[in-house]
Amino acid sequence: MFRNYVVIAFRNLWKHKLFSVINVVGLASGIMVCLLALIDIKGAFDYGNFHPHPERTYRILTDVTGNDNQTTAFATTPLPLADVLKREYGFVDQATRVIRDYAEFTVDRKILQESYCAVDPAFFTVLGYKLASGQPATEPNTAVLTPETAEKFFGLSNPIGKVIHHKELGEITVTGVFQPLPIRSHLRFSLVLSMSTLSTPDRKQQQTDWRQYAVGYTYVRLKEGTSVESFEKALPTIAARNTKDLRFKSEKGYTFRAQSMTTLSPSHEDLAMGTWEQTWGKLATEMGVGLVTLLLAVFNYVNLTLARSLSRAREVGIRKVSGAVRWQLMAQFMAESVVLSVLALGVAYLLLLLIEPMPFVQQWLIGGVELNGTMWAVFVGFSIAAGLLAGFVPARVLSGFRPAQVLRSQTGLKVFKGITLRKSLIVAQFSIALIAMIALLSMARQQNYMATADYGFRSENVLNIPLNDVPYQRLANELNRIPGVERVSATSELFGGHGGDWRPVRQQYSGGDSTRAFVFAVDQNFVANMDLTLLAGQNLPEMATDTNGEGSLGRFVLVNEEAVKAFRLGNPREMVGKPLWLGNTEVTIAGVLKDFRFTTFNWAIKPLVLSYQPRQFRYVNVKIASGAEASALADIQRIWKRLNPYDPFVGQWYNDFLYQRHSHEDDIDFMSLLTGLAFSIACLGLLGMVTYTTETRIKEVGIRKVMGAEVRQIIWLLSWDFVKLLLIAGAIAIPLGYLAGMAFLINFAYHVSIGFETLGGCIGLLLGLGGLTIGVRTYRAALSNPADSLRSE
Structure with missing residues (x-):
């Protein structure tokens, strides 16, 4: 009987080709969006599958209670916690710390900004990131690179034993290369440094300070047979013992709790300083969008099927006169909808292959997820369920027609009493x-x-060139000789991005009157090159630098109007000549600039400080006369190749930079x-x-x-x-x-x-x-x- 239902279903679908195509395409569209959501949900449960012994590996969370009695969960912990756990608790097999950060690394005169993790030696065994070659980074000033970073730094040559440079950490030797990192991982990085590499005074102080709970992540692997309850009971005790004599500025205190690696993703809560794991909220939103789209397609099936009800009415009447009962008729119509839905599943998969190359789909929904037999079983089951859902109402309505009415005449036949x-x-x-x-x-x-x-600064006919360790003054001298080049300036960051160095600026060295401001390093040509407006004072003075690369130029700064308001120093004219402290350096305000938008549009205009710090220059801004863009660009590329033959020219017009960024x-x-x-x-x-x-x-x-x-x-x-x-x-x-x-x-x-x-x-x-x-x-x-x-x- 089931075979007959399927055969008749195919005959009816073939007979009404237009309606069948419309129904298949509609259901396929809805099913495709649901498939994307199902794939991402499946991928969310794959996070951390590569970690060894995830059932007895835990990440420690910190629950911080503020002065308002509100509790915020942090994925991070104080760095001393790992040592205490390993030293004082015998049930702890291994413990490791992870610090995430971004930094600039120099390799063969190339300056690259990369994300890195500083880790303890146990990182490689606890979290199980495998190496393709070399040794783990366990000694001071050693690193392990990902394959992508190794190629970016050193091309196709063997990177092991080679050196990368960091302005604070010094020379770092590459000891190994990872295997390709799992895409579905809650940690993402370009390279891993040994924890002992972080040897600056601030970093050493962080490793012993129990007040700083938002610095790094702590992972613990318990010994086999250890009771999880005993571990969880120990964590609040450790927090209470080590914070009883501490005084916090805006917190009452904190406590610790354990998060199993098996439940890391999908996450049930939004954690401050969280990592890359999926959250239930994101997955629910994706599935909700898919179900709404599918529901719209189901509405279509109902409408289109009922639109065909007049042509099926006599069929229903004849079948009922021949002895068919209502459930048999419903089964026939439901079989048609299921067959249609399975066909739609095939079309949905083809649509999925069509949109799969889209970067957004690859990055967030499909990347790293393999469609195995279980997933296909879920897909088929889902499409059958969608077919049953779509076919129930039409089957219920059509099977309810009365033979006497439909065989006498279809005139006046109504599917519903009303069509509201x-x-x-x-x-x-x-x-x-x-x-x-x-x-x-x-x-x-x-x-x-x-x-x-219009951001308020010049972006037309301005070419930005990353310096990549090319001496700025030498490059500027060469560029100024090119016909069509009107002016050359330098900056540490490009305006229109996410800001520069966001740091506290004080009016007094030891005062508590600090205000956070964005600090950019620029030269004396920058204001004119960017068409910025001086409201008071003067531009940065033109003087040569001293042997330290700072000179008297580094003692003068420019600020914007918002900085004047933030420091409450009166009007722009009154601000000129006032001192400020950038860290341990006292500077003098040379002039005040009219406000302009130099960061993302998410933020209102923030306080801005422009100072002369040649060592921080990373970009050259070349202003080119209108009509001379093509010839000047060719000359610039030729000069770049002569000064830096090892790096490709990656100059970009300012307008293109803003467009791509936003x-x-x-x-x-x-x-x-x-x-x-x-x-x-x-x-x-x-x-x-x-x-x-x-x-x-x-x-x-x-x-x-x-x-x-x-x-x-x-x-x-x-x-x-x-x-x-x-x-x-x-x-x-x-x-x-x-x-x-x-x-x-x-x-x-x-x-x-x-x-x-x-x-x-x-x-x-x-x-x-x-x-x-x-x-x-x-x-x-x-x-x-x-x-x-x-x-x-």
């Missing part, structure tokens, strides 16, 4: 799609605004895909609704045409009810979409507004797509021959 439910589904579909589109367009406009806005095209493309799917599914649902209504009113159309109605009048008659649904959807979606867009934009100190250009454009697209869908179907109905529809009663 189906109209509501159409309104819901288009409302959801329109809300998503308004939010997406708001995001896209904000990203474009950040990428192309446009986030990959994310917008992926969200556009989801929004496009939602609108496509909604239009398919509208098509089903229009098809159903025109078929039930076909005799009415025939009569009206016989009575002299014109085609345009009939089109308007059939379309108006659907246009009203679109307008209702628009009325619902506009305020909700506005709120959704503002929920995103409110995160930015400077953002676009949501006005007619956003709302009007989305409504126009809604009416355009919906009107096209309605118009095509009603136009065909209006052109039908009245003789065909009125031939029989």
